Amino acid sequence: MDIAKTLPAASPAIIITAETGADIAAREALLDRAMGAGRKRKSSEKLRRGRRPSEGLAFVARGEGGAVVGTVRLWDVRLGDHGAAALLLGPLAVDPTVKSAGIGSALMHHAVAEATRLGHRAILLVGDAAYYARFGFSAEKTAGLAMPGPYERDRFLALELVPGVLDGAQGTLKASGRKAGERAAVRVAAA
Numbered sequence: 001m002d003i004a005k006t007l008p009a010a011s012p013a014i015i016i017t018a019e020t021g022a023d024i025a026a027r028e029a030l031l032d033r034a035m036g037a038g039r040k041r042k043s044s045e046k047l048r049r050g051r052r053p054s055e056g057l058a059f060v061a062r063g064e065g066g067a068v069v070g071t072v073r074l075w076d077v078r079l080g081d082h083g084a085a086a087l088l089l090g091p092l093a094v095d096p097t098v099k100s101a102g103i104g105s106a107l108m109h110h111a112v113a114e115a116t117r118l119g120h121r122a123i124l125l126v127g128d129a130a131y132y133a134r135f136g137f138s139a140e141k142t143a144g145l146a147m148p149g150p151y152e153r154d155r156f157l158a159l160e161l162v163p164g165v166l167d168g169a170q171g172t173l174k175a176s177g178r179k180a181g182e183r184a185a186v187r188v189a190a191a
């Protein structure tokens, strides 16, 4: 689904679309520009490395000429070894040349809406509460949960898509998404 977002008048028209294979190089270059070289050392990266994003939950924001100016992806995780399924969001990044034009917010609203539509129940992330609170994220429901590596507890945030679903949730997050290179299960209907 493509969504044209209404952004401030000075902004170029931005379209949010599903990420495609052709966007990968531009997305990686954007992440390097926006987040710097240390981005691959984050503990969230442990839950992403070698995995594919959750089905239908990798998005780019496109500016003039289709250039990738924003990215967000969500990943399948479990809350503890055999715990409930949830999503880990990140990285979210916007090209520094078009910051504060509402693109990050548009990506977040779209990601949360699509995750909800697809039946997911909760989204977790590690990020600045001062930014993510506006989308409903808080550290309130992550007290019993942990990331698999160093992180700052007050930056470990969650949003319940189903109210109460994180009540009493405990355990260290585990990657549970499809491994990179693994093909989706394809069923061929009998003629």
Ligand SMILES: CC(C)(COP(=O)(O)OP(=O)(O)OC[C@H]1O[C@@H](n2cnc3c(N)ncnc32)[C@H](O)[C@@H]1OP(=O)(O)O)[C@@H](O)C(=O)NCCC(=O)NCCS
Binding pocket: 034, 035, 091, 092, 093, 094, 095, 098, 099, 100, 101, 102, 103, 104, 105, 106, 126, 127, 128, 130, 131
């Ligand atoms: C964080 C980021 C995705 C926001 O994207 P954006 O398109 O600039 O954001 P929006 O236009 O939707 O929102 C801008 C507002 O968020 C605020 N904001 C941006 N980053 C913030 C942060 N880390 N903490 C608190 N507020 C923040 C801006 O000051 C601005 O406030 P205003 O609306 O009062 O002027 C972008 O700045 C970015 O890519 N940063 C580097 C990568 C990064 O740190 N990503 C993870 C975030 S924890």
